[in-house]
Amino acid sequence: MGRKLLLEHVNVPGIETYEVYRKNGGYRSVEKALKTMSPQNVVEEVQASGLRGRGGAGFPTGMKWSFLAKPEGVPRYLLCNADESEPGTFKDRYLMEKLPHLLVEGMIVSSYALGANQSYIYIRGEYMFVLEIVEKAIAEAYANGWLGKNIMGSGYDLDLAICPGGGAYICGEETALIESLEGKRGNPRIKPPFPAVKGLWGCPTVVNNVESIAAVVPIVNDGGAEYAKIGIGKSTGTKLISASGNLVKPGVYEIDLGLSVEEFIYSDEWCGGIANGKKIKACVPGGSSVPILPANLICKTAEGTDRLMTYESLAEGGFASGSMLGSGGFIVFDEDQCIVRNTWNFARFYAHESCGQCSPCREGTGWMEKVLRRLEYGQGNLRDIDLLEEINKKIEGNTICPLGDAAAWPVAAAIRHFREEFEWHVTNPDEAQKRNFGIASNHMPLV
Amino acid sequence: MVKVIVDDIEVEVEPGTTILNAARKIGGEVVPPAMCYYSKLEGSGGKCRTCLVEVAAGSAADPRPMPKLVASCSTPVQDGMVIKNKTSERVREGRAAVTEFLLINHPLDCPICDQAGECHLQDLGFEHGKAGTRYEEKRRTYDPIDIGDKIKLHMNRCILCYRCVYTANQITDNRVHGVMHRGDHAEISTYIEKAIDNDFSGNVIDVCPVGALTDKTFRFKSRVWFLKPMNASCECTKCAGKAVVWMFGDEIARVTGRKDQYGEIEDVDGKTGWICNECRFDKKDKSKWNIEGPRVINRHSVISQGHYLTNDPKRDAKKLTGK
Numbered sequence A: 001m002g003r004k005l006l007l008e009h010v011n012v013p014g015i016e017t018y019e020v021y022r023k024n025g026g027y028r029s030v031e032k033a034l035k036t037m038s039p040q041n042v043v044e045e046v047q048a049s050g051l052r053g054r055g056g057a058g059f060p061t062g063m064k065w066s067f068l069a070k071p072e073g074v075p076r077y078l079l080c081n082a083d084e085s086e087p088g089t090f091k092d093r094y095l096m097e098k099l100p101h102l103l104v105e106g107m108i109v110s111s112y113a114l115g116a117n118q119s120y121i122y123i124r125g126e127y128m129f130v131l132e133i134v135e136k137a138i139a140e141a142y143a144n145g146w147l148g149k150n151i152m153g154s155g156y157d158l159d160l161a162i163c164p165g166g167g168a169y170i171c172g173e174e175t176a177l178i179e180s181l182e183g184k185r186g187n188p189r190i191k192p193p194f195p196a197v198k199g200l201w202g203c204p205t206v207v208n209n210v211e212s213i214a215a216v217v218p219i220v221n222d223g224g225a226e227y228a229k230i231g232i233g234k235s236t237g238t239k240l241i242s243a244s245g246n247l248v249k250p251g252v253y254e255i256d257l258g259l260s261v262e263e264f265i266y267s268d269e270w271c272g273g274i275a276n277g278k279k280i281k282a283c284v285p286g287g288s289s290v291p292i293l294p295a296n297l298i299c300k301t302a303e304g305t306d307r308l309m310t311y312e313s314l315a316e317g318g319f320a321s322g323s324m325l326g327s328g329g330f331i332v333f334d335e336d337q338c339i340v341r342n343t344w345n346f347a348r349f350y351a352h353e354s355c356g357q358c359s360p361c362r363e364g365t366g367w368m369e370k371v372l373r374r375l376e377y378g379q380g381n382l383r384d385i386d387l388l389e390e391i392n393k394k395i396e397g398n399t400i401c402p403l404g405d406a407a408a409w410p411v412a413a414a415i416r417h418f419r420e421e422f423e424w425h426v427t428n429p430d431e432a433q434k435r436n437f438g439i440a441s442n443h444m445p446l447v
Numbered sequence B: 001m002v003k004v005i006v007d008d009i010e011v012e013v014e015p016g017t018t019i020l021n022a023a024r025k026i027g028g029e030v031v032p033p034a035m036c037y038y039s040k041l042e043g044s045g046g047k048c049r050t051c052l053v054e055v056a057a058g059s060a061a062d063p064r065p066m067p068k069l070v071a072s073c074s075t076p077v078q079d080g081m082v083i084k085n086k087t088s089e090r091v092r093e094g095r096a097a098v099t100e101f102l103l104i105n106h107p108l109d110c111p112i113c114d115q116a117g118e119c120h121l122q123d124l125g126f127e128h129g130k131a132g133t134r135y136e137e138k139r140r141t142y143d144p145i146d147i148g149d150k151i152k153l154h155m156n157r158c159i160l161c162y163r164c165v166y167t168a169n170q171i172t173d174n175r176v177h178g179v180m181h182r183g184d185h186a187e188i189s190t191y192i193e194k195a196i197d198n199d200f201s202g203n204v205i206d207v208c209p210v211g212a213l214t215d216k217t218f219r220f221k222s223r224v225w226f227l228k229p230m231n232a233s234c235e236c237t238k239c240a241g242k243a244v245v246w247m248f249g250d251e252i253a254r255v256t257g258r259k260d261q262y263g264e265i266e267d268v269d270g271k272t273g274w275i276c277n278e279c280r281f282d283k284k285d286k287s288k289w290n291i292e293g294p295r296v297i298n299r300h301s302v303i304s305q306g307h308y309l310t311n312d313p314k315r316d317a318k319k320l321t322g323k
């Protein structure tokens, strides 16, 4: 098994309780930071680590922290984005469920680094059972003096609260998250101003993913330089991958960035290959928002080099033949899966989750969903395939937040790589209906 | 002051001005259409995307073009910025796309819509729309509902510009009006159809760019282009009493606020001239108003046709004298 920085103690019985967590070296980073480091030192370590945001965009966390405005007399906030709602992504849930204290510990060190005295964890509304676990961990941390006034006699105060969302994917977008936390409708804000200048209640704010915050713990414990030794180039450290689909062993894995995609899918140490002896047909490597890759572009790039699990390698070839690491929602499709149905399924998700603020996304996502539904149910025509391409070109880049792009890219990529399959659905409508759709056979209408 | 160029015309504006307002300072053809921005409403804009423009040079200091089209209503200018509106093919395409999106779920029921003739979506469709549609799906539909006893909501026609939401939020004291649901199934609503019961609620009709919110006291009375708008004032304790009365013969068919060429309520004594519900809905008796004179309607829209005065003295002279 590879190295574990985040999930090292995940199988220790009782690790979700304070005592066991503490016995296994928990809260060391808080001791170290508060006693021996200035907030600036912590920021520098995170910068040195090369850690990139694990929420999807991969923006360097240290750089984001250094952008935080620090006007006198204005509070600053750290918000943890635990709204994890991207189809195919479930790593944050796993981490919070198994290691709630790791997140609390990360929140304390990160808040200290940013000079925040009030921090929030915004958790997906559907994760109520996880909320209870994290809430318990927070209470234990308070009881043991890791939260509250004058933590460890350092003079640093921090309150940590948890806030459940109402079950909207869009509230994972950082400015929508802020609106929602303020008690408003979760519509993304128009940027600029960016949260680093004007975020929660108009104050400078940093929003980070659960995994990014947890990664600060090993970075502080072992040093940023040590963390940066793992990985390749600008993809440093370890990453949690939520592997799902037709794999022998789906699940959450912590990998060293730089692992080859082939090894990740096929080696017994990781996913163990494709289930039921089938062949791989396609893979969505970074959650539903990223372009789908056809079989020939999964383990190799278009140039024929090995595809690696890094931000750069997965993106190699751009939109023509690459994809993105995104949030690490690694979805594998075997030869029996229907790409049209899957594309429709994703489109249905985005049409349901668009906040409806800007016209291209509001109308475009609904339109694509309807056209794809027709294609899937054998009522499409060949014109529709070009129409879909046209619609997503019109959404892309013309919206307030990236959800519009996230809705357009998967459709564009599916048509780019699997056009014949779309055409086949048009020309063989009856055949198309008879196939076994495996995981994608959910007929429940969303709306 | 900073200098910017919009469609090859230079203009000087205060730093922090938006591209849209810089273009409005020039006026005329270079002004992008704005369906959701409303200068009198804080926070408005950025949503409809009809005002997209191309930034060919970001600023004098950094003359690189911006990769995406930007919403001119919410993007501040930089010194030396070069903006393309009418002169950009990409903008024309982008705007046509937005127009198409705005129309796919629109009922296109202009023949029975009170807003026809003064509707900003009609103007947009006329300029940037196509004759046919590629939309073969069922349109999203809702039943019309009453918002109080004076306002009708035709949600089918709504473009979700949020102007009415901001209006209800900012000029009435109780917030009972907002947006429910998400995506293309979002709808504006007074929460569970509770009427907006407020002296100024009628202003949501004036800010609505389309026929989604209409005046029930005027419904189906006349087409707007048959009416003669007159500036009128009255003694009112609730508002400034400066309004436009729309005459059908000798009768007042409806009363609205005084809107400028962009559909925005004009300032009266330095404040936005919102009118109260009493003036709007109840004063339909000519004797209650002091008629000041004809109202200039300066819009490239059906409503400007057939009127006696425009902002163009030459054209006015021709109209009045027939020469």
Ligand SMILES: Cc1cc2nc3c(=O)[nH]c(=O)nc-3n(C[C@H](O)[C@H](O)[C@H](O)COP(=O)(O)O)c2cc1C
Binding pocket: A052, A053, A054, A055, A056, A057, A058, A059, A061, A064, A081, A082, A083, A084, A085, A086, A169, A170, A171, A172, A173, A174, A175, A207, A208, A209, A210, A212, A213, A401, A402, A403, A406
């Ligand atoms: C539609 C949408 C949904 C998002 N959902 C999430 C989410 O569930 N969790 C998350 O961490 N980031 C999500 N993001 C990304 C956040 O906006 C933000 O970039 C991220 O939380 C920053 O944290 P990081 O720098 O640690 O990755 C979403 C973005 C968009 C546009």
Ligand code: SF4
Binding pocket: A170, A187, A188, A353, A354, A355, A356, A357, A358, A359, A361, A362, A399, A400, A401, A402, A403, A404, A405
């Ligand atoms: S892109 Fe979609 S989700 Fe984002 S603000 Fe616009 S309508 Fe809302």
Ligand code: SF4
Binding pocket: B157, B158, B159, B160, B161, B162, B163, B164, B165, B188, B204, B207, B208, B209, B210, B212, B213
């Ligand atoms: S009802 Fe009119 S003003 Fe209100 S959101 Fe819809 S279009 Fe805009």
Ligand code: FES
Binding pocket: B033, B034, B035, B036, B037, B045, B046, B047, B048, B049, B050, B051, B052, B071, B072, B073, B074
């Ligand atoms: S007017 Fe600018 S986006 Fe609507």
